[in-house]
Amino acid sequence: MQKSLKAPAQALLLLGIALTTMTIGVAIGSSGFDNLLNALNDPVALKIIMDIRLPRTLGAWLAGALLGLSGALAQGLFRNPLADPYLLGSASGASLGVACLLVTLGVSANSSSWIFKLSLSGAAFLGAILAVSLTLILSRGVQHTLRLLLAGIIVGVVLGALTSLTIMLDPHIIQTMQSFLLGTTSFIDWDSVSLMGLVWIICTALTWTFSRALDALSLGESTANSLGLNLPPVRAGLIALLALATGTAVSQTGLIAFVGLASPHLVRSIIKVTHNWLLLLSSLMGGVLLLIADLAAKWLIAPQELPVGPITAVLGGLYLLRLMLSLNMNQEGL
Amino acid sequence: MNPLAIQTQSISVELGLRQVLSNVSINIQSAKWTNIVGPNGAGKSTLLKAMAGLIPIKGEVFYPTIKALSPTLKDKARHISWLGQNQMGADDLSVYDVAMLGRIPHRGWLGSAGEEDRSAVESALKVTQSWDWRDRFLKDLSGGERQRALLARALAVKADILLMDEPLSNLDPPHQVDWLEIVKSLIGQGKTVVSVLHEISMALRSDELIVMNCGQIKHQGSCAAPQTHQAVERVFENKIQISRINEQWISLPRMISDI
Numbered sequence: 117m118q119k120s121l122k123a124p125a126q127a128l129l130l131l132g133i134a135l136t137t138m139t140i141g142v143a144i145g146s147s148g149f150d151n152l153l154n155a156l157n158d159p160v161a162l163k164i165i166m167d168i169r170l171p172r173t174l175g176a177w178l179a180g181a182l183l184g185l186s187g188a189l190a191q192g193l194f195r196n197p198l199a200d201p202y203l204l205g206s207a208s209g210a211s212l213g214v215a216c217l218l219v220t221l222g223v224s225a226n227s228s229s230w231i232f233k234l235s236l237s238g239a240a241f242l243g244a245i246l247a248v249s250l251t252l253i254l255s256r257g258v259q260h261t262l263r264l265l266l267a268g269i270i271v272g273v274v275l276g277a278l279t280s281l282t283i284m285l286d287p288h289i290i291q292t293m294q295s296f297l298l299g300t301t302s303f304i305d306w307d308s309v310s311l312m313g314l315v316w317i318i319c320t321a322l323t324w325t326f327s328r329a330l331d332a333l334s335l336g337e338s339t340a341n342s343l344g345l346n347l348p349p350v351r352a353g354l355i356a357l358l359a360l361a362t363g364t365a366v367s368q369t370g371l372i373a374f375v376g377l378a379s380p381h382l383v384r385s386i387i388k389v390t391h392n393w394l395l396l397l398s399s400l401m402g403g404v405l406l407l408i409a410d411l412a413a414k415w416l417i418a419p420q421e422l423p424v425g426p427i428t429a430v431l432g433g434l435y436l437l438r439l440m441l442s443l444n445m446n447q448e449g450l
Numbered sequence: 451m452n453p454l455a456i457q458t459q460s461i462s463v464e465l466g467l468r469q470v471l472s473n474v475s476i477n478i479q480s481a482k483w484t485n486i487v488g489p490n491g492a493g494k495s496t497l498l499k500a501m502a503g504l505i506p507i508k509g510e511v512f513y514p515t516i517k518a519l520s521p522t523l524k525d526k527a528r529h530i531s532w533l534g535q536n537q538m539g540a541d542d543l544s545v546y547d548v549a550m551l552g553r554i555p556h557r558g559w560l561g562s563a564g565e566e567d568r569s570a571v572e573s574a575l576k577v578t579q580s581w582d583w584r585d586r587f588l589k590d591l592s593g594g595e596r597q598r599a600l601l602a603r604a605l606a607v608k609a610d611i612l613l614m615d616e617p618l619s620n621l622d623p624p625h626q627v628d629w630l631e632i633v634k635s636l637i638g639q640g641k642t643v644v645s646v647l648h649e650i651s652m653a654l655r656s657d658e659l660i661v662m663n664c665g666q667i668k669h670q671g672s673c674a675a676p677q678t679h680q681a682v683e684r685v686f687e688n689k690i691q692i693s694r695i696n697e698q699w700i701s702l703p704r705m706i707s708d709i
Contacts (some may be wrong), residue, residue, distance in 0.1 A: 195539055325560060332551050334540040335603075338504045342609075344527030344555040388542045388587050 118448060123393040126386065130400035135405040141173035143415050156436035161350075167305075170224075174354055175304030175422070176410040177403040180375050182319065182365040186358055186400015187376030188395045189323055190385075192330035192378055193354045194261055197384075201362040201376035204264070204355065205247035205271030210366040212275045213243020213295050215282040218289040235272065237367040240296070247271055248355065257372035262338070264355075299372035299425025308368045315364040319357050320399060327391035338347050372425050374432020375402050375409075381439065405431075454514045455480035455611050455642040456501050459633035461509030463496050463665075470496045471665045473509075479517055480610075483633055483643045485653040485673075488662035488685050495535060495615050495645040501644065502532045502613050525682040529554035534644075535616040537600055541589035545553065545580050548588060552606030574605035577632055579625075584648060593620030599610065603631070612636065614645040618652060630655060649680065650690060650701035661685055673699065 142165055155161035186201030196289065202208075203344040217239035255267035284295055329350045332340040341347055365372070383394060409427040416422055456478040463471040471493045478501075480620050483671040486494045503526060515523070516529050518570045531552070534683050540548055552574065553567040563571075575581040578598040588596055597620045604612060618626050630652065637657075647653040654673050661681040669681030678694040679699070691704040 189546075232535060296458065328557075328559075331540070331547070332554055334543065335537055335548070335551065336498065336534060336539060338502075338534050339502050339532065339537060339551075341523075342502055342527060342530070342532035343551065344522075344524040346523055384542055388544070390543060391546050394542075 121391050122387055123397065124384075126397055127393075127400055129159065130397065130404055133172060133404050134400065134407060136178060137404065137411060140175045141176070141407060141411050141414070142169045144411065144418075145169060150232050160246045171306045173305045173407065173410070175309045175312060176301045176406045178309060178316055179301065179369045179372065180303075180379075180406025181316055181399045181403035182312060182361045183376040183406070184379035185316070185319055185323060185374060185395060185399035186365070187378075187402065188380040188391070188398035189330075189354060189358050189361070190376065191380050192394075193205075193351065193358070194265060195334060197381065198377070202272070202366075202371075204251045204268040206244035206359060207366060207371050208272045208275035208279065209243040209245070209247020209250075210240040210363065211243070211279045211293075211297060211371065212282065213239040213241075214248070215279045215289060215293055216243075218292055219282055219286045222288075231260045234307075236296075236303075237275065237308070240367035241363045241369075244332055244366055245359055247275055248359040248363075252355070258358040261351075274321070278434055293363070295423060296370040297425075298423035300423045301369055301406075301413070302366060302421065307346060312364055316399075319361045320383045320396065322353075323357050324392055325351065326357075330391040330395075330421060332353075343357060367425050370425065372406065373429040374435070375405050375428050378432045378435050379397045379405060381435070452479040452511075454478065456644070457512040457514060458497075458501065459510040460511070461497075461500050461511065462495075463500055463505060463507050465496070469665055471500065471507075474500075474665075474667055476660060476667060476670060478642065478644055479658070480642045481637060481640045482658060483620075483637050483645070483656040484658045484660060485656040486644065486646045486660045486662060487648075487650060487653050488668075488684060489647050489687075492662040492685070493665040494662055496665075497660075498615050498644065498646050499612050502530055504532065511534050513611070524555050527535045527609075528607070530611045530613060531604045531607035533604040533612070533614040533617055535602060536619060542587060544587055545575065545591070545602070546584040548599050549575050549580075549584075549602040549606045552603045555607060570608050571602075571606045574602040577605060577635075578602040579628065583664055594622055594625055597621055598625065601632075605632075611642045611644070616644070616646055616648060618647060618649055626652065649684075650692075651699070654692065654699040654701065 119342050145164065155165055183201055190199040190203055192385055217235055222283070233257040251264065251267045251271045254270065255263040283290055303319060329340065329345050332343050332345055337347060380394060383397045383401050389397065406424070406428065409431060410422050412427050413422040413424040454477050458474055458476050460473045460475055461471060462469065462509055474497060486493050486497060498504065500507045502509060503511060513529065516525060549571045550563060550567065553563060554572060556567060557563065572581065575584055578601050580602050582597050588599060591599065597617070601617060604614065618629060621629060636643055653659060656673055659671065659673050659678050659682065660667060661678065663685040668685055669678060671678040682692060683690055689704055690701045692699055692701055
């Protein structure tokens, strides 16, 4: 009974932290910390909060939540705690998509028109989906996990090289590509929030239906198979959800490192649960991580702003380093 | 003779360029304990996996006791329980959660555990003496405890046929004896058990032995029959000797210096 209450309590705690961080995030802007109550009487301040800060903060939470969910999904699917949501090539595909769009349209890096933003998101999403499809073609379906992983690595490396070549061909796109590759939440608007919110609801609900299959898969494919699970459609469903969640997050915020990898780890270090809770808690943890990183991005060198990607990379790197050192110590202790 | 539980017809398995099984045809009787023995690389585990329908094969495997005309994966999963060798993973699941996985074939895609599921899991955990530490996580267990938790998962399926690949690995002698008692009890309930064992003395406690070498069946017969003992000694290059001590067949090492 105690264990069954722990997971909902953790979920509520993570939601509480997210709400608190969101409130602080909405209050912090380029001019520093604003009293939100004062903003109610100031139409300009209210407009800034409603049109810029609130969608950005909500969007940061949603992008983190999508990446956290994808991370737990990827680690369950590949039975590897070091699996990353970008493992099937979605990140490099999205980068190439954006690079190709920028070269083709010759769009100015400073363009902020909604058509530009929509095209950018569309190109990133399409690139991510095409890259995952290419991985699936190379691995000749979803039957073999190892083949899938290797195909994902190949696609990632090749598309990454193509992106670099594209940037080399047209140096004017470097600045825009840089903000995409570094990951940023500053372009998120209400459209992005609506899209990510919808995808998050769909993906969370559908991945939950696969949670028992992921539990069974954790004992190996033979055992899962022997329990009557038809693995090819299960894998195909999980990969589709992984591609949708990752592709959507990447298309709205660029490449944000480590959130997908670290979120399930952090959850597991706090509580051991079956996948039905692990997926949800990892998602909530991802949201909190990106919110905190976004807050740091706005605050660290204010009034200037840092891209959020390097902050998550540094935080994630430090966390992995701590994990590695604790593993070494455990092994030495054995 | 009991009715057949599993029948394989000319099954062959290739792994890469290697022929692991060649034209294997065997009959497994129901309500009997059958053991597959042979040296490393003989194809024992592959044969067991082929019987469970877990790998692609050439040939046919029949399960005459499954009544459904065209059994689905779930029908088969309810009927045949599988315990693989050295199963890793599931470190973050509790022993209870792992045992509950055995009930997947009996539950709907989204169905929650019912009274029957909980009762099957409790009984499996008690039989394997894992009930008292059901809330511990797999990663915190010793090798033997882990093996007992996994055995509970296989028992929780409540299948008519149990296929177990090296179920004694990591078990200490008292728990090996407990496993033997569990198998005898299952046979008493009319279940069919097929296992792959490296412990030949334990394997000689079964009803029937399948002796394998180089992907082929070299002999199938009663554990008490002299021909079976000779076949076992032969596939192990006569480096073991089967003797009767205290009313039990025992495998002893035979060194060249002893001959």
